[in-house]
Amino acid sequence: MILHNITPHAVNVFSYEHVTCDKRGVFTLVSDDASPLLTLPSEGVARATQREEVVGDLAVDGCEVIFEVLRMSYHEPVDLPEPQAGHGYVVSFITASAAKAHGRSTDDLFVVAHAVRNSAGQIVGCTSFSQV
Numbered sequence: 001m002i003l004h005n006i007t008p009h010a011v012n013v014f015s016y017e018h019v020t021c022d023k024r025g026v027f028t029l030v031s032d033d034a035s036p037l038l039t040l041p042s043e044g045v046a047r048a049t050q051r052e053e054v055v056g057d058l059a060v061d062g063c064e065v066i067f068e069v070l071r072m073s074y075h076e077p078v079d080l081p082e083p084q085a086g087h088g089y090v091v092s093f094i095t096a097s098a099a100k101a102h103g104r105s106t107d108d109l110f111v112v113a114h115a116v117r118n119s120a121g122q123i124v125g126c127t128s129f130s131q132v
Contacts, residue, residue: 003040003090010039010042012125036125044079046080046095047079047095048095049078055070055071056069075102077095096132
């Protein structure tokens with residue numbers, strides 16, 4: 001399968017041999033020098049149409065600004081290719097969910113799973129993929 005990354009960032013996929021998993025299920029690189037098995041550069045960005053509605057205000061103690069509280073909803077996918085034999089697409093969970101909700105087959109859509117962090121706690125990749 002040819003796997004296309006249509007998220008805004010490169011996706012690094014690491015071997016389970018290069019990570020540890022703690023009691024909370026957090027995956028961390030054994031060494032920040034570990035090389036990914038695969039790096040998928042971004043080939044564009046598929047998204048879900050987003051709508052927002054102001055539903056209230058939030059006053060935070062110690063802050064002079066009042067923040068809006070929004071209700072976000074996601075709808076039709078945008079810039080998501082039609083299924084093509086032999087091709088798969090790495091997309092965000094929101095995009096995959098929107099595609100499914102709008103009747104598109106999601107057999108060719110993959111979402112990163114088991115996020116991998118470096119020693120500073122930053123997400124640097126994943127170990128696997130999931131589907132909705």
